[in-house]
Amino acid sequence: MTSENKAYNKLIEAGVHPSAQRLAIMEFLMENHTHPTVEDVYKGLCPKIPTLSRTTVYNTLRLFSEHQAAQMITIDEHRVCYDGCVEPHVHFYCKKCKRVIDMPEEEAPKLVQNRNIHGNIVDEIQLYYKGICTECAQKEITEHSN
């Protein structure tokens, strides 16, 4: 199956009408597992869709997360980013380089859809780790040994 088809199917399954922009944005998410911000998606797709606007990217990513076709990640205090993978997994945020990294080996809490806790209905779970990533930790050691 081509990546266009995968993106198309995902939108249909999520109940999102597949416009050209939405398809391109979903495809971008599915090909870039780097937790892109709105700006990243915008920049990444501008060459392909020169008329694309930031507003559309904002609207679309929000729509995706509302339809569980993507997850919104608020691990970075400064900006929101998105993940095309909606399977539960842990995210790690490096306070130095500001990257968001997947931690597939860590156990993630499973989401029971519409779980009820004292009347509060939970439909989304996010587990965030924060700290310093390998690369940045390495750099720090090198710098300090000078």
Next chain:
Amino acid sequence: MTSENKAYNKLIEAGVHPSAQRLAIMEFLMENHTHPTVEDVYKGLCPKIPTLSRTTVYNTLRLFSEHQAAQMITIDEHRVCYDGCVEPHVHFYCKKCKRVIDMPEEEAPKLVQNRNIHGNIVDEIQLYYKGICTECAQKEITEHSN
């Protein structure tokens, strides 16, 4: 022990020099378990410290979280809020009323200080649940039954 003393001790233990503003902000956090935003803290303390500035509240809350004297919560995509309690516990975010609520009965992942995962150093963990709170869920039922 008075609440001033508690706040004072907490700052000292965290290695934060206790100025009047910092004491007042820490005291506010320890007395208000409502996950206040910068604006909330600012508004809450203005009567007591009329010269207080938002900048100071920003600086101070950031300083606290860097010294583990408070935790920064990024559950709400629109604004950061803070929790004076640094014991691990789950936070719930209501997408309707935007409140952040503690979920003490849910098991929270324990933070092993400076845990190392494939070279990534984890020094902070946040577990977020999102959905609709009891009150808002109730309201929705009432409205729809009209």
Next chain:
DNA sequence: ATGGGTGCAAAGGATTTGCAACATT
């Protein structure tokens, strides 16, 4: 022709920055 989707420009809001004044040791 109708409703949803898109994009521009402007507005809004949260947060940071630069800098001067201030307090405290």
Next chain:
DNA sequence: AATGTTGCAAATCCTTTGCACCCAT
């Protein structure tokens, strides 16, 4: 005097809003 702290004003950056246009049904 030196250092760290505070607070104002301005700047910055992210995100939303209002509205007009456009496209597909």
